[in-house]
Amino acid sequence: MTASGAPRPAFAPWDRRELPGLFGVVESARRVGNYKWIEMRLFEALGGWVATVPELDVKFVLGRQCYHHAWHAELWNKRLPELREMNTERLTEPPNEEMVKFVDAVRDPEAPELTIEKLVGVYRVLIPRKVAAYTFHMNATSRITDAPTIRSLGFILQDEMEDWREGEMLLQSLIQTPEEVERASRRQQALEDLIRSAGGITGPGTLGNSEGQADEAAEGVSVG
């Protein structure tokens, strides 16, 4: 049984997706495991902080966004077995010890007068780093073979951008004096230094700037 008319190409002229990407299955799974780990640590921190912030608007936003990051963790948890990682716990880990130090530092503030420190860690350091890592993954992986990861990245990035904007607006409304500007800057600098040591959300090469990956990319060969 054949349809009448000339056969159409498998890809429409405007569909420019290509097969090769920078990541193979193993590398994609490793990164997804790192993503799940950081999303878990973040939603736990937001949930834990709800009881420690006196500002009602901040309290409610943290409660709402706690779920956003839990949902991201759930999406990554579902993706891992599809990347041949049946024991999802095995890859649910930080990329290195420096990342653990960074996350511990982000989650450290507890006192009710430290809302600025709490929010700076999340909205001026951690979430921008996540946006960068997720964007790199979306742009670098194959849009055909790794399409399920890209679909999740799209949903998650939309959340991250909206949450980032909301958190930044909260911060701008909380930072009212030169002393508070100084506090926010000091906090950001300290955390930036820690995540720089970690190399980013998935460790060195988070943004594809490690030497090995650059070579592979130049040759058009997937890694991992």
Place this chain on the structure above:
Amino acid sequence: MKKILPVEELARDSRFVRARIEDAISDPRQAKVSERNTGSARLEPARPAAADRARQLMHGIFVGEIQALEGAGRTTFDFDDDEIPFQLKLDMARQCWDESRHCEISVKLSEHMGSEIGEFTEATFLYEAACAPDALLRLTGVNRALEGLAIDVFNTMKEFGDVSGDPVLAACEDWMLADEVTHVKMGSDWLRRLTENDPERRERALEFQRTVDKLFSLGGFRGETDENPIQLARKFREMAGFSTEEIDDLSEVATEAQEEARAAADALHGVASGD
């Protein structure tokens, strides 16, 4: 940030005034108040103080929602990955979002009803049940007892909205009621899963729930007679996974709490009048 945040460290702004529930129940003036025969205690628009009582109840719902939000949030943080299942953490995060929405709804409804944050006091017994060191106790204390109380309260408020001609109140309470049924069901499901092979642990958790249920009956605040402002919402409790037997037990616990409060009030009245 440390694990397990004590109730004294809950962060609040300057509008909030904290009170102990024990002080309110054992207030000697309560005995005088209870002597008055004002008919049914149900929340009905025809009663002269209905508007004030509804505003006070709305404020109570608001502070209860804040503590439920804080309790769910702490459960996502207080337990490591090897202490509670990943899926349970996700459920608690989802509950966080729901409670956060309920807080927002409650603030708006309080304004709608002519009240404001801090007009009434805040008792923190809800959070106290939510910060038990055992996650299973939190599930029974919070998801089954506290959220069960929320079902009763929201249903009462929804009916008050219906009969008093306030569709905004009735509609909002109905939305929150839907969430609470989900939370109670979540607690019932996790209780069953976590204690599948440990009946003793399940019994300890249910015993804790009975204690919390008695406390949450607030000496006659909740029950199934005209003396109780908040009525047990049997239909919605059944939807949430409570058996008829469990609801009957709860009704008995509520009656016991009411009788104990009455005896305490009589004793206080005796002391006050020198009998």
